[in-house]
Amino acid sequence: MKIGELAKQSGLSTHTLRFYEKQGLIRASTRSESNYRIYSQADLSAVRFVKRSRDMGFSLEEVGVFLSIRADKPAHVCREAKDLAQQKIFEVEQKIHEMQQMLTALHKLSDACCGGNESAEFCSIIEVLDYTSVEQDEGYSVPAGKGKA
Amino acid sequence: MKIGELAKQSGLSTHTLRFYEKQGLIRASTRSESNYRIYSQADLSAVRFVKRSRDMGFSLEEVGVFLSIRADKPAHVCREAKDLAQQKIFEVEQKIHEMQQMLTALHKLSDACCGGNESAEFCSIIEVLDYTSVEQDEGYSVPAGKGKA
DNA sequence: ATAAACCTTAGACTAGACTCTAATGTCAAG
């Protein structure tokens, strides 16, 4: 099949497929007389392998490592693959944690504000973003802010 | 204070502060005779406002909106600020959800593999990444894979 | 007076993963 068909079958764009080739990830097993890329079913499998890996959060570089393991399994050991997976689990957990921290802060921010069409003069969101625990030399004092504003 | 001092006080680099200025976010209220940026306490507050907003996940563009609300509160309404906050909450929740999906998939991937120093010939990680629900025309069948490999 | 430490500018570079363009060649259908 040609690149357009592979794009359809894999859910990636032709641009992306050529880009992956340039990155050394996947290449067509043959070329036509007119130099068109001709892909086999095995090529399609490889592309899907790449896509699945990407969907799990692996970078293109990491996918490259998986591909080279896949290309010559006896030359590699399980540990190589598992290390990558566990490293990725760690990274994703870290990011989830960061985002959950953000989310907590954002909820506090949002909940304090009425969200109405009134002037933002006493808007709690701006106040909270503005608040500095130790504010000196400014004659500025943090508003009490009991209600939503 | 000069930019180096502001950097210390705010926890941002001088590079970043000049970059923020170029982005139209914060500028020194005055310049010295020798054209050095001279920042006031109010400038420091603004920079901290920016930093806090960034830490909550807002983009520089969004921070710019917050800053303009902050700069002229009566000209704005609470809804503007709250919309931004809620939109961000939505985005962060989306991302957390995606990452949790990834995490589930990654755990499945990782748990199936022994992680040992044996050949990756039957490595479950490669197998799982390779698996395609509907695989035809290839004489290829998905391995049973009961054990960790 | 001279070195260290600071400041200035414009602009280039980084990462990651695409995404698109231009200029040209090829192929199938009407």
Add this chain to the structure above:
DNA sequence: CTTGACATTAGAGTCTAGTCTAAGGTTTAT
């Protein structure tokens, strides 16, 4: 035979948020 869809290449552009460099000017301390 021409039109339109598809293909080729090298290389440039996009996005975000910095990060760094070069080539110089200024301030402070010794």
